[in-house]
Amino acid sequence: MDSTTQHPRIGKEPFVQDASNPFHRTMTMASIRKILPANIPGEFFVDRTCIDCGTCAWLAPDTFADRNGFAYVWKQPSTERERIRAHMSVLSCPVGAIGSRMAQDYTLAEEKLPEPIDRNIFYCGYHSSKSYGAASYLIRRPEGNILVDSPRFARPLVKKLEDLGGVDLMFLTHKDDVADHERFHGHFGCRRILHEADLGRETASIEIVLRGDDIQNLAPEIRIIPVPGHTAGSCCLLWKETVLFTGDHLSWDPGKKSLHASKHTCWHDWSRQIHSMKRLSGFSFEWVLPGHGTRCHLPVPEMNREMEKLIGRMTATS
Structure with a gap:
C-alpha cells in the first residue's frame, strides 16, 4: 500500500509503547467483542480490525486464510508446529487483530x-x-x-x-x-x-x-x-x-x-x-x-x- 494512503481499518499497533522505556512494549490482543463470524469456533480468532495484509495466511496457512477482505481462522491448531506458527502470526500481525480465548506463552514463537x-x-x-x-x-x-x-x-x-x-x-x-x-x-x-x-x-x-x-x-x-x-x-x-x-x-x-x-x-x-x-x-x-x-x-x-x-x-x- 502507498505510504501516503491510510487504510480505513488501521487504527492501532499491536504493542503499546512506554515512553519512559523504548524497549518496554506490552502486547495488545484482539477483542472477542469484535470477532469475525467466519472464524471456526475454538481458541484462536481474528477480529474485525484485520487489514487483510495476508501475513497470517501465508505464515500459518494450516490455521488462517483470507475471505471477503479479512483473515479468519479456518482450522484451529492441532499440532505443536501449527500452534507455534499461529503464535508467530500473532507476533507478526501488524495491527494485533489475532486473539486467543486463553493465555498464551509466546516464548517458542519468539525464538523462531x-x-x-x-x-x-x-x-x-x-x-x-x-x-x-x-x-x-x-x-x-x-x-x-x-x-x-x-x-x-x-x-x-x-x-x-x-x-x-x-x-x-x-x-x-x-x-x-x-x-x-x-x-x-x-x-x-x-x-x-x-x-x-x-x-x-x-x-x-x-x-x-x-x-x-x-x-x-x-x-x-x-x-x-x-x-x-x-x-x-x-x-x-x-x-x-x-x-x-x-x-x-x-x-x-x-x-x-x-x-x-x-x-x-x-x-x-x-x-x-x-x-x-x-x-x-x-x-x-x-x-x-x-x-x-x-x-x-x-x-x-x-x-x-x-x-x-x-x-x-x-x-x-x-
Missing part, C-alpha cells in the same frame, strides 16, 4: 524469529502497520548484515538482530515499506539506502541515495536493480544470483500457482513496471522474497518460464 529461509537469509516477522504489514528480511554476512525493508521496532526482534550481529545497512526497496527505519537507524547506526525518486519527508535523512536506472553492485555478490513501476524508485536486491528481494514489484500467487504483479496497486506507471519486469527476466534467481504477497522457491529454469508467462499476462493488460 527471525526465521531462516536459505543460507544466511532470514525472515524477520513483526510486521508494521506503517507499511501495511510488509515483510522484511535479514542478510547475514561477515562484512556486515543487511536489513531489507523495515519490520516493526519490537524488543524481541531487536534483541535477536543484535545476537545475529546487528545491522550495518538497511536497504529500502521503495517508499511504502520504510516503517520504523528511523528507529532501527537510531539503535544500530545502520546506513540506509533508498532511490531518490522515492525520497520524501519521512526519508529525507537517508544516508545513501540511489540515482538513475543503472544496475549497481552493493557488494561483489549483491546487485541493486532499479525496477520503476509500482513506485518511481522501486528497486530489487539480488543476492548471489539466488535470492531476489522484490519489495512490491513481484510476488507469488499461491491460488493460481504463478508469479504475480499487481496492476491494482501500481502507484506509478504500469508500462514502466512491465519494462522493469522484462529487465528482471534477464537475471537468474531461485527465490522471490516480496514485501507483500507470498514468497516462492523454484529451480532457475522454472522461474525463468514463470517470468516469461507473467510478462505475457502483464503485457496483455497494458
Whole structure:
C-alpha cells in the first residue's frame, strides 16, 4: 500500500509503547467483542480490525486464510508446529487483530524469529502497520548484515538482530515499506539506502541515495536493480544470483500457482513496471522474497518460464 494512503481499518499497533522505556512494549490482543463470524469456533480468532495484509495466511496457512477482505481462522491448531506458527502470526500481525480465548506463552514463537529461509537469509516477522504489514528480511554476512525493508521496532526482534550481529545497512526497496527505519537507524547506526525518486519527508535523512536506472553492485555478490513501476524508485536486491528481494514489484500467487504483479496497486506507471519486469527476466534467481504477497522457491529454469508467462499476462493488460 502507498505510504501516503491510510487504510480505513488501521487504527492501532499491536504493542503499546512506554515512553519512559523504548524497549518496554506490552502486547495488545484482539477483542472477542469484535470477532469475525467466519472464524471456526475454538481458541484462536481474528477480529474485525484485520487489514487483510495476508501475513497470517501465508505464515500459518494450516490455521488462517483470507475471505471477503479479512483473515479468519479456518482450522484451529492441532499440532505443536501449527500452534507455534499461529503464535508467530500473532507476533507478526501488524495491527494485533489475532486473539486467543486463553493465555498464551509466546516464548517458542519468539525464538523462531527471525526465521531462516536459505543460507544466511532470514525472515524477520513483526510486521508494521506503517507499511501495511510488509515483510522484511535479514542478510547475514561477515562484512556486515543487511536489513531489507523495515519490520516493526519490537524488543524481541531487536534483541535477536543484535545476537545475529546487528545491522550495518538497511536497504529500502521503495517508499511504502520504510516503517520504523528511523528507529532501527537510531539503535544500530545502520546506513540506509533508498532511490531518490522515492525520497520524501519521512526519508529525507537517508544516508545513501540511489540515482538513475543503472544496475549497481552493493557488494561483489549483491546487485541493486532499479525496477520503476509500482513506485518511481522501486528497486530489487539480488543476492548471489539466488535470492531476489522484490519489495512490491513481484510476488507469488499461491491460488493460481504463478508469479504475480499487481496492476491494482501500481502507484506509478504500469508500462514502466512491465519494462522493469522484462529487465528482471534477464537475471537468474531461485527465490522471490516480496514485501507483500507470498514468497516462492523454484529451480532457475522454472522461474525463468514463470517470468516469461507473467510478462505475457502483464503485457496483455497494458
